[in-house]
Amino acid sequence: MVFKLRVIRVLLVCFFSLVSSVTMSQESEALEGRWNLTIQKDGEELPSWLEITHSGNHTLVGRFVYAFGSARPISEISYEKTTFRFEIPPQWEPGGSNMIFEGDLVGDALNGTMVYTDGKRYDWTAVKAPKLKYRAAPNWGGTVALFDGESLNGWHAEGENQWIVEEGILKSPASGSNLVSDRKFSDFKLKAEFRYPEDSNSGLYLRGRYEVQIADNYGKEASSVYFGGVYGFLTPNEMVAKKAGEWQTFEITLIGRRVTVIANGTTIINDQNIPGMTGGALDNKEAQPGPIFIQGDHGPIDFRKIEITPIVE
Secondary structure, eight states: OOHHHHHHOOOOHHHHHHHHHHHHHHHHTTOEEEEEEEETTTTTTEEEEEEEEEEETTTEEEEEOOSSSSSSEEEEEEEEEEEEEEEOOOSSSSSSOEEEEEEEEEEEEEEEEOTTTOOOOEEEEEOOOOOOOOOSSBOOOEEEEESSSSTTTTTTEEOOOOOEEEEEEEEEEEOOOOOOESSSSSSSEEEEEEEEOTTEEEEEEEEEEEEEEEEETTTSOOTTTSTTTTTTBBBOOOOOOOOTTTTTEEEEEEEEEEEEEEETTEEEEEEEESSSSSOOSSSOOOTSOOOOOEOOOOOOOOEEEEEEEBBBB
């Protein structure tokens, strides 16, 4: 009789543990996925990104991209039903305190608050990141020169303009404003020829949302935050950067979320999915066309060619 009672107790414990696991999975399932956040901070709308996934039966983990910086891991997201909380240590943010996020699932969206590294609290909202269509056999249109070799026609600076054109070369002689194309694009092939001085840093943002890094990383191991990487997300197969001062090339194809990067004649990222926006994105409206923008707020950069071949709908 005692033995039978022990067996029954063990079976009940197993049963309730199984029920608990299933229940927790069902409650947290709606939180899982990729979310495009908009943070209301000091009168600005800051585009950010959050990914929530499960690890085992009871743990939620994730990744987060703030308005600047790279994707960083979230070791654990605590939750109770559809309310959740996580902390992120500072990366490039001022101050030494963690950023603290709390949120709730409301319908198909999230909303919550962020405590920044300075202790101030800000509101944010989020929607599920859209699925972007991939076309295996697109209809390519004609190639368009985004830089005409003579002027800044077709471009505008975000702030005070330091960009100039000299002897057929588009230049940002010093750190200043980013340069954004007036035209917007969905899927395309982009070709660019550029050079930079020692220790400089720039980047090309595809649709204004996904940065392909340009930086003086000659001789280093490949990294998602180094030359040719999709910043914080996709690491090149190898480092192919030339020495500073030499002209270099990118040939980038973006269809939906899939990107291929050919740098200096070598395919370094081949048909890989970009999970979400990188730090510094203009917006998080991924389903819409977006501009090409050149990062000018880090260091000097020169371009002698920027041309694009869009897909015709």
